[in-house]
Amino acid sequence: MQSAETNTKLNRACLLLALRRYSATVLNMEQTVLLPSLLRDVESDEDEDCFQDCHSATGSSCKDLYDYYLMLKAVRNTVESGLITLDDRKTQTYLAQNKTLEPMLEADPEALFHFHLRGLFSVMGNLTKKSQGVTTKYMDIIGIMN
Amino acid sequence: MQSAETNTKLNRACLLLALRRYSATVLNMEQTVLLPSLLRDVESDEDEDCFQDCHSATGSSCKDLYDYYLMLKAVRNTVESGLITLDDRKTQTYLAQNKTLEPMLEADPEALFHFHLRGLFSVMGNLTKKSQGVTTKYMDIIGIMN
Numbered sequence: 001m002q003s004a005e006t007n008t009k010l011n012r013a014c015l016l017l018a019l020r021r022y023s024a025t026v027l028n029m030e031q032t033v034l035l036p037s038l039l040r041d042v043e044s045d046e047d048e049d050c051f052q053d054c055h056s057a058t059g060s061s062c063k064d065l066y067d068y069y070l071m072l073k074a075v076r077n078t079v080e081s082g083l084i085t086l087d088d089r090k091t092q093t094y095l096a097q098n099k100t101l102e103p104m105l106e107a108d109p110e111a112l113f114h115f116h117l118r119g120l121f122s123v124m125g126n127l128t129k130k131s132q133g134v135t136t137k138y139m140d141i142i143g144i145m146n
Numbered sequence: 147m148q149s150a151e152t153n154t155k156l157n158r159a160c161l162l163l164a165l166r167r168y169s170a171t172v173l174n175m176e177q178t179v180l181l182p183s184l185l186r187d188v189e190s191d192e193d194e195d196c197f198q199d200c201h202s203a204t205g206s207s208c209k210d211l212y213d214y215y216l217m218l219k220a221v222r223n224t225v226e227s228g229l230i231t232l233d234d235r236k237t238q239t240y241l242a243q244n245k246t247l248e249p250m251l252e253a254d255p256e257a258l259f260h261f262h263l264r265g266l267f268s269v270m271g272n273l274t275k276k277s278q279g280v281t282t283k284y285m286d287i288i289g290i291m292n
Contacts, residue, residue, distance in 0.1 A: 016228045082162045113269045119262040
C-alpha cells in the first residue's frame with residue numbers, strides 16, 4: 001500500500017517548483033557568465049549538426065550559445081513577471097501551425113488544460129537543462145574544471 | 147507615446163491573475179450550487195446540438211452540467227495544488243494526437259514556452275466562463291433572477 005502511494009507521488013510534479021528551479025538556474029548562469037560575449041559563435045553541443053550546416057549556408061537561423069543566453073534570460077523575465085504578450089508574433093506563427101488544437105478547445109477543455117500544464121512543465125525542464133548547458137560550456141571556455 | 151504604452155499594457159495578460167480569477171469563480175459556483183444533483187441531465191447552452199445527438203445515440207460522451215460542475219472543481223484542485231499527474235491518460239491521448247509538437251520542442255523551446263503559457267491562459271479564460279455559465283444556469287433552475 002505504501003509502495004502504491006510512493007508511486008503516485010513520483011508520478012506527480014509541481015509546475016511552481018519547475019518555474020522556481022528554472023529561475024534559480026538562470027540566476028546561476030548569469031552569476032557565472034561574467035563575459036557573455038565569449039559565448040558568441042560557440043555552438044551548443046546539441047546543435048552541432050545544425051551549426052555545421054549554418055556555416056555552409058547563408059541566412060540560416062541557427063543559434064550560438066550567446067543567442068541561447070539571451071533567450072534563456074528573456075524567458076526567465078516572462079516567468080518571473082507572469083506577463084503574457086498576447087500579440088506575440090512567434091506564438092501566432094506557432095498557433096497557425098497547430099490549427100488542429102482549436103476544435104479540441106471546445107470539445108474537451110479539461111484535456112487541453114492538462115495538455116498545456118504538462119507542456120509548460122516539460123518545456124521548463126528542457127530550458128533548465130539548456131541553461132545548465134550554457135553555464136557548463138562557459139566554464140569550459142574560461143578553463144574552469146567542473 | 148502614452149498611447150503606445152497603453153497598447154502594450156492592454157496586449158499583456160497575467161497567468162497568475164487568470165488562475166486566481168478561475169479559483170474565485172469556481173468557489174462562487176460551489177457556494178451557489180447547494181444541490182449539485184439538480185444539474186443532472188441539464189445540457190450546457192453551448193452543447194445543445196451535441197446533447198440532442200446524445201439522446202438519440204447510446205454510449206456517447208456528451209456532458210451534462212453536473213459533469214461540468216465536477217470537471218471544473220477537479221481542474222480547480224489541480225490549479226490550487228499546482229501538481230501535474232505525469233501519467234495522466236487523457237493527456238497522453240492528447241499528446242499522441244499532437245505528435246507534430248515534439249520536433250518543434252527541440253527546434254524552438256522559446257516559442258513552445260510561449261505557446262503553452264498562452265494556451266494555459268486561454269483555456270483558463272474558457273473554463274472561467276464555463277463555471278460562470280453553470281452558476282447562472284443553476285440560479286435559473288431554482289428560480290433566482292440574475
